[in-house]
Amino acid sequence: MSVYLTAINRLRIVKVREIKRESPTVKTITFHDKFCAKAEPGQFVMVWIPGVDEVPMSLSTMRSDGRCSITVGEVGEATKALHQRKLGETLGIRGPYGNSFTLANGNVMIVGGGTGLAPFIPLAEKLMGLSTRIFFVLGAKTHSELLFLQRIKTVLSKVDGRVIATTEDGSYGLKGVATDPAREILEKETFDMIYTCGPEQMMYKMLVLAERYRTPLQASLERLMRCAIGLCGSCVIGKFMVCKDGPVFSDEQLREVKDEFGRFKMGRTGKKVGI
Ligand SMILES: Cc1cc2nc3c(=O)[nH]c(=O)nc-3n(C[C@H](O)[C@H](O)[C@H](O)COP(=O)(O)OP(=O)(O)OC[C@H]3O[C@@H](n4cnc5c(N)ncnc54)[C@H](O)[C@@H]3O)c2cc1C
Numbered sequence: 001m002s003v004y005l006t007a008i009n010r011l012r013i014v015k016v017r018e019i020k021r022e023s024p025t026v027k028t029i030t031f032h033d034k035f036c037a038k039a040e041p042g043q044f045v046m047v048w049i050p051g052v053d054e055v056p057m058s059l060s061t062m063r064s065d066g067r068c069s070i071t072v073g074e075v076g077e078a079t080k081a082l083h084q085r086k087l088g089e090t091l092g093i094r095g096p097y098g099n100s101f102t103l104a105n106g107n108v109m110i111v112g113g114g115t116g117l118a119p120f121i122p123l124a125e126k127l128m129g130l131s132t133r134i135f136f137v138l139g140a141k142t143h144s145e146l147l148f149l150q151r152i153k154t155v156l157s158k159v160d161g162r163v164i165a166t167t168e169d170g171s172y173g174l175k176g177v178a179t180d181p182a183r184e185i186l187e188k189e190t191f192d193m194i195y196t197c198g199p200e201q202m203m204y205k206m207l208v209l210a211e212r213y214r215t216p217l218q219a220s221l222e223r224l225m226r227c228a229i230g231l232c233g234s235c236v237i238g239k240f241m242v243c244k245d246g247p248v249f250s251d252e253q254l255r256e257v258k259d260e261f262g263r264f265k266m267g268r269t270g271k272k273v274g275i
């Protein structure tokens with residue numbers, strides 16, 4: 001048997017059990033899968049939409065009873081087709097793949113934007129037992145696109161935590177981008193870890209801040225993915241493959257790929273394109 005035909009690599013057909021609209025462009029789709037239920041925060045699945053495409057998605061819920069979810073932003077053909085899925089219809093799933101966030105003790109800061117916040121709910125739930133304080137900074141373009149505020153407040157009600165929301169149009173919270181309050185907080189307070197996921201320019205700014213304030217950082221990267229098992233090379237960034245070596249990278253690793261991080265990714269034709 002090929003080493004690649006392991007249980008997690010086999011395509012499983014799952015039923016859509018619940019659909020929740022999170023914002024005008026984002027939906028959370030719940031399904032049951034025993035392998036995904038055991039995934040760690042930061043791991044992702046490949047989701048197959050028959051006749052359309054197969055795309056990577058972070059797991060936004062993993063419950064011991066098998067209930068799992070993905071939180072999907074509508075950007076192109078595959079994500080549009082996922083948004084059109086109805087209750088009881090099926091999807092193909094393989095994975096979970098990739099590494100996960102390393103859990104840190106102490107005072108942690110989580111900076112997320114858009115659907116990049118998806119892996120941070122399960123991460124915050126795990127950190128609850130470890131971290132003394134969790135500081136969430138969320139960013140979105142508008143109030144209606146701000147994700148998971150209620151779920152985050154529920155998690156933070158059980159731990160010493162604080163949440164700051166930013167919107168680019170000022171329709172909720174602070175006007176601006178998430179990196180602005182993050183910088184102000186880092187000027188005043190010491191953190192043991194920064195976690196970030198979202199637009200790569202945002203993560204790049206957070207890496208610069210992490211270096212300035214000598215704070216370790218973990219960032220979850222997005223690249224084009226096809227195989228998700230380190231064979232096709234479409235997710236390459238410098239010496240790393242995001243599907244196998246990531247998607248979570250440390251500040252130290254990101255410094256090794258600083259010519260590409262926040263600047264370039266590989267496009268569908270195999271040529272580098274600007275980010
Ligand atoms: C490890 C990993 C985890 C991911 N987790 C999530 C998740 O939890 N939720 C989620 O919604 N997405 C997530 N993504 C991104 C998701 O896989 C892509 O958005 C998806 O593949 C787009 O497919 P599409 O066919 O809909 O769009 P495409 O046809 O591929 O793209 C359509 C248009 O949208 C642009 N585009 C593509 N991807 C993005 C993007 N990420 N952001 C903004 N514009 C984009 C393209 O440049 C193009 O112009 C993740 C990606 C990776 C690598």
Ligand code: FES
Pocket residue numbers: 224225226227228229230231232233234235236241242243244
């Ligand atoms: S997606 Fe094929 S090597 Fe990463």
